């Protein structure tokens with residue numbers, strides 16, 4: 001059974017109102033893997049995470065996580081599903097009326113009966129893991145953008161979840177913190193066996209730590225592969241994305257075409 | 270021709286249907302709050318914290334307004350009553366107007382604009398900054414954790430604030446009638462005592478303020494939770510809270526008065 005994927009999306013389509021965002025997405029993420037999702041801004045990466053966490057339901061298709069279909073869960077089942085999951089929001093989403101320490105302690109206080117001094121120690125540990133020991137008494141308004149996102153990361157990790165969803169963990173970080181956070185994400189994945197999905201724009205940093213990459217474009221999986229395959233791919237589109245060339249064979253104004261997507265995915269597989 | 274005649278009616282129809290839809294949503298929301306209220310009662314400090322924000326911070330405005338309303342009642346009441354030679358009844362007039370009508374209604378209007386709007390803005394902003402999403406992704410129900418404590422805090426605070434408003438108002442009436450104009454203090458209080466009935470006047474007034482408390486707080490938390498998650502959305506939700514609350518308070522007051530007195 002260990003070959004069963006931990007997360008599997010089957011023919012998932014989703015749109016906000018009449019606007020179709022994702023169509024016919026298929027992806028499989030084995031247990032314990034660290035997988036990156038990349039793609040242009042507005043391509044639906046955050047939406048993909050929201051489907052996995054059950055915040056939105058697909059219009060068609062199935063979202064399997066740990067043997068259960070998230071798409072058909074009722075509210076109670078969803079909350080059970082989320083107990084073993086941690087999510088880093090793209091903009092942090094810290095509770096503005098709670099201090100840094102209380103933010104990180106929030107999931108511990110809600111879901112465990114740990115004594116207060118143990119919670120304090122755990123909070124200190126999590127905060128020092130993201131390089132922010134000593135900020136306990138600050139309020140979210142007193143943090144910089146990058147600090148707030150690291151506090152949010154500490155909060156998401158508080159309960160050592162078996163599934164982590166990171167929405168752009170590297171944005172707004174200086175090169176040193178970026179290295180520290182990338183290392184932390186990798187270490188959690190290796191040491192605790194956490195399955196992790198990471199949305200990111202940071203191609204170079206993430207290709208160094210992930211096991212597999214999916215590229216989303218025009219509502220579909222446009223390309224996928226291991227980091228090595230991606231680096232060596234001769235697909236012009238991927239080359240342009242990986243090297244961040246402003247000019248490439250593909251223009252961003254290019255209209256969505258399935259032939260282009262097919263072409264790209266052949267290049268990597 | 271027919272079009273131009275029909276369009277105002279069509280507009281009115283659409284408004285009505287929309288209003289009834291929202292009423293239905295609000296009723297279901299109230300059901301959800303009640304279902305999710307276990308935590309706000311078990312972890313009472315959560316609700317007490319909200320009572321501080323909703324109730325305690327409204328004290329100043331309630332005290333000052335109550336005092337002034339009572340003083341105006343004293344002046345106007347004396348003016349009118351003395352024309353009929355019955356200035357002695359001033360104490361009864363002040364107390365009855367406050368207990369039955371002005372206390373519950375004005376305190377609720379003040380509460381809606383001071384605390385109701387704040388609740389809407391706070392919950393709406395939490396929604397706009399994804400704090401409610403983050404909470405529910407952490408398997409914590411935002412209705413249980415954010416909405417229900419605020420709701421109960423408002424429902425509990427409202428009658429207390431209305432009672433305080435009454436006390437201050439009666440004191441204001443006393444200041445004007447007895448201290449300023451020089452009516453006999455004994456007559457002022459004894460007239461009040463013999464004309465105010467505990468069940469008929471005091472309890473009915475309390476029931477009114479309890480109903481207003483439920484209505485105002487429900488409107489406030491519902492508008493916040495339902496707000497469009499943008500700056501403009503939160504601001505218009507806050508406006509709607511104040512306007513809707515005012516209309517609902519006055520309409521409910523008419524209905525309750527018709528049944529009670």
Ligand SMILES: Nc1ncnc2c1ncn2[C@@H]1O[C@H](COP(=O)(O)OP(=O)(O)OP(=O)(O)O)[C@@H](O)[C@H]1O
Pocket residue numbers: 016021039040041042043044045046047048090
């Ligand atoms: N709540 C919403 N209502 C309507 N449309 C939405 C909503 N959220 C996102 N969208 C639309 O869905 C599309 C995908 O959004 P999503 O947030 O998933 O993009 P993304 O890939 O995460 O982009 P970014 O890299 O900029 O974060 C966007 O075009 C956006 O306009």
Ligand SMILES: [Mg+2]
Pocket residue numbers: 045046047090167
């Ligand atoms: Mg995004």
